[in-house]
Amino acid sequence: MAERASKIEEYIEKIHYSDRYSDDIYEYRHVILPKPLLKLVPKEYFDKEQPNCLRLLREDEWRGIGITQSLGWEHYEIHAPEPHVLLFRRPKNYVPPQQPQMMKQTRKK
Secondary structure (H helix, E strand, O other), rough: HOOOOOOHHHHHOOOOEOEEEEEEEEEEEEEEEOOOHOOOOHHHHHHOOOOOOEEOOOHHHHHHHHOOOOOEEEEEOOOOOOEEEEEEEEEEEOOOOOOHHHHHHHHOO
16 A cells, blocks of 8 residues: 555656636646556546546545645546546636634634
8 A cells, every 4th residue: 555655656746737728617627647647546446337447536536646636626527538637627716615714713803
């Protein structure tokens, strides 16, 4: 497990994040994993019916393989011919929820 995490660390700097693009509802971006990193992704993250293709990942899962981006992004689509390309979206003009600690400070004023 520690060896796998160490190997993932080697590839994190090589993850490519696209510029954002949008339509009327969402902003999008795609994230391209280095192909060797894809080989380190846990087997349970792959689709059972298409074993060479990732399934849609939850936020904790994609963050766990080294993808870092601001809050609100969801892995929303799979492009089977390129399993190392993950497609993300979030609502346009997304505002992250206020942290409970900040809310308490605001009330004290």
